[in-house]
Amino acid sequence: MAPFSLCFRPFVMQLLLLVFVVLSTGLCAGDPPLTLDYYESACPTVFEIVKKEMECAVLSDPRNAALVVRLHFHDCFVQGCDGSVLLEDTITLTGEKKASPNIHSLKGFRIVDRIKNKLESECPGIVSCADLLTIAARDAVILVGGPYWDVPLGRKDSITASPELAEANLPTANEGLSTIISKFLYQGLSVTDMVALSGAHTIGMARCENVREGIYSGEFEATSGINPLSESHLNNLRSTCPPVGGVGNNNVTAMDYATPEIFDNSFYRLLLKGEGLLNSDQEMYSSLFGIETGEIVKKYAADPVAFFEQFSESMVKLGNITNDESFENGEVRKNCRFVNT
Numbered sequence: 001m002a003p004f005s006l007c008f009r010p011f012v013m014q015l016l017l018l019v020f021v022v023l024s025t026g027l028c029a030g031d032p033p034l035t036l037d038y039y040e041s042a043c044p045t046v047f048e049i050v051k052k053e054m055e056c057a058v059l060s061d062p063r064n065a066a067l068v069v070r071l072h073f074h075d076c077f078v079q080g081c082d083g084s085v086l087l088e089d090t091i092t093l094t095g096e097k098k099a100s101p102n103i104h105s106l107k108g109f110r111i112v113d114r115i116k117n118k119l120e121s122e123c124p125g126i127v128s129c130a131d132l133l134t135i136a137a138r139d140a141v142i143l144v145g146g147p148y149w150d151v152p153l154g155r156k157d158s159i160t161a162s163p164e165l166a167e168a169n170l171p172t173a174n175e176g177l178s179t180i181i182s183k184f185l186y187q188g189l190s191v192t193d194m195v196a197l198s199g200a201h202t203i204g205m206a207r208c209e210n211v212r213e214g215i216y217s218g219e220f221e222a223t224s225g226i227n228p229l230s231e232s233h234l235n236n237l238r239s240t241c242p243p244v245g246g247v248g249n250n251n252v253t254a255m256d257y258a259t260p261e262i263f264d265n266s267f268y269r270l271l272l273k274g275e276g277l278l279n280s281d282q283e284m285y286s287s288l289f290g291i292e293t294g295e296i297v298k299k300y301a302a303d304p305v306a307f308f309e310q311f312s313e314s315m316v317k318l319g320n321i322t323n324d325e326s327f328e329n330g331e332v333r334k335n336c337r338f339v340n341t
């Protein structure tokens with residue numbers, strides 16, 4: 001692929017696709033029946049419990065913050081935020097964990113189990129796994145230096161999962177900018193939401209499978225003139241991700257190598273330098289179709305407060321993606337991995 005390859009699909013096709021997804025948006029990110037004080041009488045200690053468990057998890061390994069934030073994102077993009085991502089395969093249900101954007105990649109399920117156990121012993125049968133995950137994601141961001149926001153609550157856990165929708169809805173690193181934008185529009189999220197939420201890549205790791213192409217294609221060489229990395233950093237990346245096909249695919253490297261464990265705006269500053277490790281991230285700044293996204297990237301690179309404000313707002317919108325089905329037929333799971341019997 002050419003450096004930060006452009007999407008080669010004919011422009012008209014992309015336009016039609018965008019019009020189609022906007023018109024056919026089935027999920028709704030606006031006006032959900034969620035409230036800030038949902039558990040005030042039934043489980044007043046819910047925030048305290050989640051926070052304490054997240055503190056332990058992030059203290060033991062800061063990457064745990066990234067795992068939980070990504071889990072929440074992958075939950076909300078499939079049937080809305082309904083805890084479907086947490087379900088295991090059983091005889092009667094196929095979960096989403098083996099879908100290609102999740103397999104070998106999505107982690108953090110044990111952290112969710114620990115929080116759920118604590119919640120069940122304090123307030124049995126009250127707090128849904130979907131709400132637990134939404135609060136935990138907010139706390140995760142704060143614990144690594146990111147912004148606070150109020151979390152609307154009252155989600156129900158689904159009794160179904162959809163590996164098909166996980167394949168279809170979740171964005172992947174090798175997709176073009178217009179495809180990724182259309183996946184966010186489909187969920188009721190704007191281009192600004194997309195760029196701001198991608199700022200979550202300021203923490204956490206990506207597997208070599210997703211970054212290797214860039215580090216061996218010459219894009220990062222000092223001679224490329226486009227986006228040189230320091231030689232020592234490039235050598236580090238190459239030693240983590242050897243070129244041999246298949247070997248080391250699951251080795252990981254930080255997406256924000258400048259401050260990998262801190263939630264800040266350095267992710268965007270790396271994009272300005274052409275140093276985004278995921279092709280999809282770099283396209284927000286470098287793609288020919290990325291005039292709007294490029295301007296937003298520049299804004300957040302220059303203004304951390306603007307990034308934090310928009311990230312908080314967009315996380316609330318992400319968390320508000322709901323679907324009628326889980327409100328009507330949903331439940332509060334006792335164990336986040338299985339529907340209640």
Ligand code: HEM
Pocket residue numbers: 063065066067069070073104105106107171172173174180194197198200201203204205206207208210278280
């Ligand atoms: C815009 C489209 C997005 C694409 C194409 C994308 C893709 C990816 C990929 C490929 C990885 C590395 C996974 C691996 O190699 O195992 C990753 C990691 C991550 N993503 Fe995204 N992502 C996107 C948006 C988001 C959003 C909206 C959030 C949260 C709000 C998010 C949070 C994370 C986090 C925290 C990690 C690090 C997880 C870890 O350390 O294991 N991503 N993403």
